[in-house]
Amino acid sequence: MVTGASRLTIETIDDVVERTLVSGTTSVDxxxxxxxxxxxxxxxxxxxxxxxxxxSSVRFDWPQTTAVRSWMRAMGFFAHAGAMPxxxxxxxxxxxxxPIANIxxxxxxxxxxxxxxHRLAERYPMTESSRRTLxxxxxxxxxxxxxxxxxxxxxxxxxxxxxxxxxxxxxFVAIADRGVGLRGSLALRxxxxxxxxxxxxxxxxxxxxxxxSDVGRGGELQRxxxxxxxxxxxxxxxxxxxxLSFDERGGDVYDVPTxxxxxxxxxxxxxxxxxxxxxx
Amino acid sequence: xxVEEFRIAQFxxxxxxxxxxxxxxxxxxxxxRSLPExxxxxxxxxxxxxxxxxxxxxxxxxxxxxxxxxxxxxxTMVLDTPALExxxxxxxxxxxxxxxxxxxxxxxxxLVGFHTPALSETLGLILEKRCTTARELADELGLQISAxxxxxxxxxxxxxxxxxxxxxxxxxxxxxxxxxLKG
Numbered sequence: 001m002v003t004g005a006s007r008l009t010i011e012t013i014d015d016v017v018e019r020t021l022v023s024g025t026t027s028v029d030x031x032x033x034x035x036x037x038x039x040x041x042x043x044x045x046x047x048x049x050x051x052x053x054x055x056s057s058v059r060f061d062w063p064q065t066t067a068v069r070s071w072m073r074a075m076g077f078f079a080h081a082g083a084m085p086x087x088x089x090x091x092x093x094x095x096x097x098x099p100i101a102n103i104x105x106x107x108x109x110x111x112x113x114x115x116x117x118h119r120l121a122e123r124y125p126m127t128e129s130s131r132r133t134l135x136x137x138x139x140x141x142x143x144x145x146x147x148x149x150x151x152x153x154x155x156x157x158x159x160x161x162x163x164x165x166x167x168x169x170x171x172f173v174a175i176a177d178r179g180v181g182l183r184g185s186l187a188l189r190x191x192x193x194x195x196x197x198x199x200x201x202x203x204x205x206x207x208x209x210x211x212x213s214d215v216g217r218g219g220e221l222q223r224x225x226x227x228x229x230x231x232x233x234x235x236x237x238x239x240x241x242x243x244l245s246f247d248e249r250g251g252d253v254y255d256v257p258t259x260x261x262x263x264x265x266x267x268x269x270x271x272x273x274x275x276x277x278x279x280x
Numbered sequence: 281x282x283v284e285e286f287r288i289a290q291f292x293x294x295x296x297x298x299x300x301x302x303x304x305x306x307x308x309x310x311x312x313r314s315l316p317e318x319x320x321x322x323x324x325x326x327x328x329x330x331x332x333x334x335x336x337x338x339x340x341x342x343x344x345x346x347x348x349x350x351x352x353x354x355x356t357m358v359l360d361t362p363a364l365e366x367x368x369x370x371x372x373x374x375x376x377x378x379x380x381x382x383x384x385x386x387x388x389x390x391l392v393g394f395h396t397p398a399l400s401e402t403l404g405l406i407l408e409k410r411c412t413t414a415r416e417l418a419d420e421l422g423l424q425i426s427a428x429x430x431x432x433x434x435x436x437x438x439x440x441x442x443x444x445x446x447x448x449x450x451x452x453x454x455x456x457x458x459x460x461l462k463g
Contacts, residue, residue: 106298106299107297109297110294110296110300113294114294117294128329129365131329132329132330132366135329135330136331136333136369139294139296139297139330139332139334139335140333140334143297143298143334147298215376215378216337216345216373217337220333220334223372
């Protein structure tokens with residue numbers, strides 16, 4: 001099976017998920033892929049793990065373009081996915097801004113955030129306000145994995161991961177896990193037991209509801225969506241069979257093939273780092 | 281009045297997760313318990329780079345909820361920040377909990393959290409006078425006494441002022457109203 005896309009991105013990666021997990025294919029050919037964004041990269045890691053855990057015999061042919069394979073290796077993709085590229089490629093660490101980092105328990109979140117913080121501070125002259133806001137966002141997003149990913153206690157390998165890449169015009173942060181997803185977490189709250197994936201995404205992101213009844217809990221993702229909108233950035237959150245995605249041109253909730261956990265991406269225009277960010 | 285400063289930066293400069301906030305709250309609550317009646321904790325944000333909303337809620341939101349609910353007697357809590365944006369996480373979570381806290385910034389006291397212009401106006405006058413009565417406030421604010429009494433009761437419920445009963449007028453208690461700030 002050959003994927004039609006030469007770019008693996010938020011918009012195209014679900015085609016690979018569909019063909020790998022739903023169509024029963026035995027081979028996924030990514031040799032012609034010439035670009036992979038961090039969101040697609042993390043989803044590919046989790047997809048490779050999912051395939052292995054299901055005992056499937058899907059074979060991946062990784063991108064042939066040296067620059068892409070090299071970037072994937074420098075980001076730590078092959079090590080995290082437990083896969084080997086079809087041919088070796090030298091790793092150019094400099095091309096990878098922030099390689100894939102593991103997010104395990106809550107106690108380790110601060111260390112991962114510090115790593116991302118220093119990478120940003122080294123390369124970009126952010127204002128103090130920008131740095132504060134972005135770091136606070138990362139803290140909230142990273143800690144959501146240990147807080148909610150195994151809310152039911154049934155998940156043996158959450159596999160929380162995060163990565164970041166800079167481009168000419170933007171910074172791209174991706175976070176992903178193989179946990180219970182938004183629906184699995186919210187369904188623990190009385191009154192939300194039968195909720196669908198799409199409704200869970202909507203309830204959490206638009207209404208700020210969480211699985212906790214404590215009035216101080218919840219609302220973080222809702223606020224982050226507001227900040228990203230105010231920055232003219234892009235946001236994508238995939239959970240179960242629902243994908244909410246928007247950028248400065250608009251967005252919507254889309255049906256996607258079912259996949260465990262939550263996968264999230266934020267893209268922030270670089271021009272925001274030269275000025276004071278606007279908080280909602 | 282005894283005022284104890286509590287520097288949040290003692291736990292780090294980029295804070296943090298709920299777990300870290302929970303641990304910090306144990307320290308804060310121990311200090312609150314150790315204060316004399318009518319003692320006050322002044323939460324100081326100096327030295328912080330980042331304060332997440334989750335940490336803010338776990339440390340400040342939950343502890344302040346207990347203060348307002350009477351879990352620490354007549355003790356009070358206020359905030360002192362070198363930058364208002366550092367206090368945004370606290371502001372957001374206090375709004376969510378429908379609480380308000382006095383905050384010192386650039387030499388001026390203001391309310392953060394859930395409040396209205398009417399409450400801010402009334403509280404501002406009480407802070408200025410330090411000790412007053414509802415009648416005096418009503419006259420100066422041009423309010424009906426019942427409206428003023430309601431505002432004062434709300435401020436007292438939020439632990440933003442203190443009331444001391446000084447007598448009765450018919451079925452109504454008469455209170456002396458005090459600022460919670462050190463003179």
